[in-house]
Structures are given as structure tokens and as C-alpha cells.
Amino acid sequence: MTPATTSTTAPAITVSGLRKSFGDNVVLRGVDLTVQRGEIFALLGANGAGKTTTINVLSTLLRPDAGTATVAGHDVAADAPAVRRTISLTGQFAAVDEILTGRENLELVARLRRVPEPRRVATGLLERFGLTEAADRRSGTYSGGMKRRLDIAMSLVGAPSVVVLDEPTTGLDPQGRLEVWATIRDLADAGTTILLTTQYLDEAEALAHRIAILHGGTIIANGTLAELTALFPPTTVEYVEKKPTLEEIFLAITGSETRES
Ligand SMILES: Nc1ncnc2c1ncn2[C@@H]1O[C@H](COP(=O)(O)OP(=O)(O)O)[C@@H](O)[C@H]1O
Ligand SMILES: [Mg+2]
DSSP states (O other): OOHHHHHHHSOSEEEEEEEEEETTEEEEEEEEEEEOTTOEEEEEOOTTSSHHHHHHHHTTSSOOSEEEEEETTEETTTOHHHHHHHEEEEOSSOOOOTTSBHHHHHHHHHHHTTOSOHHHHHHHHHHHTTOTTTTTSBGGGSOHHHHHHHHHHHHTTTOOSEEEEESTTTTOOHHHHHHHHHHHHHHHHTTOEEEEEESOHHHHHHHOSEEEEEETTEEEEEEOHHHHHHHSOHHHHTTOSSOOOHHHHHHHHHTOOOOOO
16 A cells, blocks of 8 residues: 555544653553544543643654554654644644734745745635735734634645644634634535644534543543433433533533532
8 A cells, every 4th residue: 555545544643542741740641532534523621631742742742652643644753744744733822923914924834834835825825714804914913813713824834634723712702712613614624634622612512523531641531422422321311301511421421520500
């Protein structure tokens, strides 16, 4: 099988037995997950659960203590350059330079990545992300949602097939959050595989085809929303009239106390 064939048939992402400690702090104790091509996959976990650590391994920014990971069939340890060509990471903290306009930010990234025709690429992305009118304004004047959209647009320069978004809506107001959700859905509709991390149960519920819950260093639940719903203890379901929310499922699985309503 040629490498090209491997790339088109392999899952977008595989993670197997991933372990990582920082000193005495054991963060990942054997994480396994598979992201299929074209899906939106949410890695859901509380603050400090190890979400960023996991995706930093996938983006070749961090070396695991044990375990393996692949992106489009390329091993992150053995073939880091191929992984970097395939994946784009939008970090928790925006890469947008607020002194530059939206267009300048995009052209800068295109030049750094040696993408042909940076201006044309920037124009296309500005249009796709609803930023054409604001293109020549300093991005420091943008709303939170616009800035995050620009940030995601910047990560798409060079047309990566796998996009990783680390907490894409953290810190946004409700309007900005909805704008970013729409952007993520559009990306997925265009065939891009998306792995996003979130601490928001409703975000995973609203966006993801499949959800993995990272808790205590491992994936404690993994599946579609329907599959996770089926994990909810049936004895409890008898007494609730509505379907359990993902939040209730999460609390039931992690054994956390239910918040007072
Ligand atoms: N470079 C690092 N050095 C030391 N500790 C780290 C480092 N990166 C993350 N950690 C620790 O690992 C744990 C998980 O962090 P992180 O992966 O950022 O969680 P999340 O993204 O789910 O909030 C936290 O306790 C954090 O303090
Ligand atoms: Mg994080």
C-alpha cells in the first residue's frame, strides 16, 4: 500500500495508550481514542483534565511518555513533518496580531507557510468567514467572535485536512459563541475533520458527532450522544420526564455531585 493510499483510508486521528506526566503530576494514564474522517469529535473534560496535553501530543508539540498517536495515518513520533503538514492547531490563546488587519494577519500566515498567492488565499478565507467588510480594519477592533473566527481562518491557510480547536469558544459572549459554532459546522460540512476540546457540555452536545469524556487521566466514556445517553442509569431515567442532558450523563458517570438547581 502506498503512503497516499494509507492517508485516504486511515482514520483521521488515532490515539492509543497515551501517557504523560509533568513531574509527579500524572495527567494522562492511558488515553485511547479514534476520530473518523469528516466528523466533529469533542474531547470533553474539566479544567486541568489534560485536554491541551492530549492535543499537544497530536500536534507534535509535546512528546508522550508512552503510547502512540497517528494523524491521517502518519505517526506523530516517527513522521512529525507529515503530521504537521496535515493538521492545524488553533490554540486556546489567539494567534491574531491585533496591530494588523484581518487581511494582513492571513497574508502573514500564508507567507510564513509558503502558500502560493497569499493575497488570493486571504481574500477567500475572509469571504468564507464573513470578514470581508472588516478585512482592512485592525483586528484589535474586532468583536470576540470575529477575532476567534479570524484565528480559525488563519489555521486553515494551506488547507489542512484535520483541524484541532482547543476550547474554541472559551471567553466568548453568547453571540460570539454562536458565530463560532456556525463556523465549525461549515468547516465540517466542507469535509474537514474537526477535533475540538471543550469544558462545556452543551457545546459538545450541540456540535459533535461523537464525544469522549476525559476524566482522571483516561477516557471514561466515548460515543455518540445517543450512546452516551444509553449509559445513563435506567433506574434514574424512569423518574425523569425529559431525556437526560449531557450534563446529567457526565455527572452520573463521573460520580460528581449534582449542582443545586
Ligand atoms: N508544560 C507543563 N508543565 C507542567 N505541568 C503542566 C504542563 N502542561 C500542563 N500541565 C499540567 O497538566 C495538567 C493538565 O493540563 P492541560 O492539559 O492544560 O488541561 P486542560 O487543557 O484539560 O485544562 C494540569 O494540572 C496542568 O497544570
Ligand atoms: Mg486546555
